[in-house]
Amino acid sequence: MGTRGWANLRHALETSEGALDDALGMEVFAHFQQHPGDAAMFDAAMSSVSRQEAIAIREAYDFSQFDTLIDVGGGRGLVLASLLETNFNLCGVLCELPNVAESAHPLLGRYLTDGRCRIEAGDLCTAVPTGGDAYLLKRVFVVLDDDRARRVLRNCRDAIAGDGRLLVAEPDPSTLYGRLYDVFMLMAHGTGLRAEAEMPRTSERVSAIPIESTARPKKT
Numbered sequence: 001m002g003t004r005g006w007a008n009l010r011h012a013l014e015t016s017e018g019a020l021d022d023a024l025g026m027e028v029f030a031h032f033q034q035h036p037g038d039a040a041m042f043d044a045a046m047s048s049v050s051r052q053e054a055i056a057i058r059e060a061y062d063f064s065q066f067d068t069l070i071d072v073g074g075g076r077g078l079v080l081a082s083l084l085e086t087n088f089n090l091c092g093v094l095c096e097l098p099n100v101a102e103s104a105h106p107l108l109g110r111y112l113t114d115g116r117c118r119i120e121a122g123d124l125c126t127a128v129p130t131g132g133d134a135y136l137l138k139r140v141f142v143v144l145d146d147d148r149a150r151r152v153l154r155n156c157r158d159a160i161a162g163d164g165r166l167l168v169a170e171p172d173p174s175t176l177y178g179r180l181y182d183v184f185m186l187m188a189h190g191t192g193l194r195a196e197a198e199m200p201r202t203s204e205r206v207s208a209i210p211i212e213s214t215a216r217p218k219k220t
């Protein structure tokens, strides 16, 4: 599937629209809802990346300060499961598109059973679940064009508790990996990594959520 996007890269370079979206004739996540085989391949690849990132994220930031974390576009729940595993007082909500939400049950199973977690299927461009004091967008901001990013930020602003936090976790655009990922995102979605300096502009203007600080995972 990805090769169709790369073969159409010129479209992204000329228009800033996703070459993959264009080749598929629809937004890639809409395509996944109609093609379970492609979706399963993508979700498995995402989980494999997130397995390593989950450890870096939980070591870089103190999640024990929160009661309820909403993982917005949290994939199959790998990161949420990892945070629930190490923060015993934390509850979690996974918010995902219906086809992905269904596939999150195996990883989150024990937390669903003991009542520390629930899964909400839905479109985060329409609404995100209320009731969290922390909202995590990991590798989600980057798949959203500016219009969608604004809608999602506004929905987070509407849902988040007064003293809540919005946490954005993405590859660092100043690294070689970040630069390659930037091109990959241009090919796939016509988007790209937003530099740290661009975040306050988008976040504060659109959602009135101030950027307080940034954290980097420890080097191993």
Ligand SMILES: C[S@@+](CC[C@H](N)C(=O)[O-])C[C@H]1O[C@@H](n2cnc3c(N)ncnc32)[C@H](O)[C@@H]1O
Pocket: 029, 046, 047, 050, 072, 073, 074, 075, 076, 079, 095, 096, 097, 100, 122, 123, 124, 125, 137, 138, 139, 140, 143
């Ligand atoms: C790049 S993946 C990141 C998944 C997960 N956060 C992680 O890092 O492993 C982007 C996720 O956003 C979800 N997503 C994209 N558009 C969405 C929408 N409109 N509503 C809900 N979820 C969406 C996709 O299903 C996908 O799981």
